[in-house]
Amino acid sequence: MGQYELIFTIDHLEEDRAFEISNTIDVMYSEHGRTSLLTVTSEGDTALAAATDVVAQLETQFGVVIHRAYEDLVTKADIAERAGATVQAVGQWARGVRRKELRFPEPFNLVGGGVWLWADVNEWLREAGKAYDDDLLYPNRDELELINAWLKNRKSGQPSRRINLVHLGSAMSEQNGVQFTASARSTRGVHASAVRAPDVVWTRADYEMAG
Incomplete structure (x- = not known):
């Protein structure tokens, strides 16, 4: 549950x-x-x-x-705000520059530089051991x-x-x-x-x- x-x-x-x-x-x-x-x-x-x-x-x-x-749907700026990270860090996650061992989710759509489904990003953050976790699904x-x-x-x-x-x-x-x-x-x-x-x-x- x-x-x-x-x-x-x-x-x-x-x-x-x-x-x-x-x-x-x-x-x-x-x-x-x-x-x-x-x-x-x-x-x-x-x-x-x-x-x-x-x-x-x-x-x-x-x-x-x-x-x-x-x-x-979230932009890189939205992800940064929710995860307590910088937009630069999120961009590096998305490009695979950082955390190469854990593939960042594919964008839901490429509009405006890319938007992601928050469910995918939230799951990635949990797997990556990031501090963000609101216990919601x-x-x-x-x-x-x-x-x-x-x-x-x-x-x-x-x-x-x-x-x-x-x-x-x-x-x-x-x-x-x-x-x-x-x-x-x-x-x-x-x-x-x-x-x-x-x-x-x-x-x-x-x-x-x-x-």
Whole structure:
């Protein structure tokens, strides 16, 4: 059982609704242009189990409209800030100049000099013995695919339908009544808002201070 940090794209929340949610769940709501994100922690044996539990609570208790799990993408500067390192050091990790024995994760996308999935970087930092470790778990690419396949599949009203996924090799898994199998094709992109400051951010602490 682990504590996962999950990010979802959702329909816009009015301030009072975000305040209501924050009184029950530790969340951070942010707006990036027309994209609304909700960051939340949830406990589960797997990332998918954690996601299904918190999605059910957000939808049934608060009426949140959830679209998909969102990738926590970080730049070299973001990695440096989170890991307590310099941007120069992160650049050397990425180029293999330092810690050659432990290969740094491949970028998720090459936009803006490269962005990485935080789950990959966080795992690398732990394996490298770096000081950073917040004890939270983050969904990797495969787990994000599973969560998004489940979100998409349940809307179709066919919870047992087989879904083609990527980055799962030839393995097949079955979780929460949904069967998944691999596909060889993958298309990926990155939303520009993933690497810029949000327009609006509300956290639980903000609401507690406002109250």
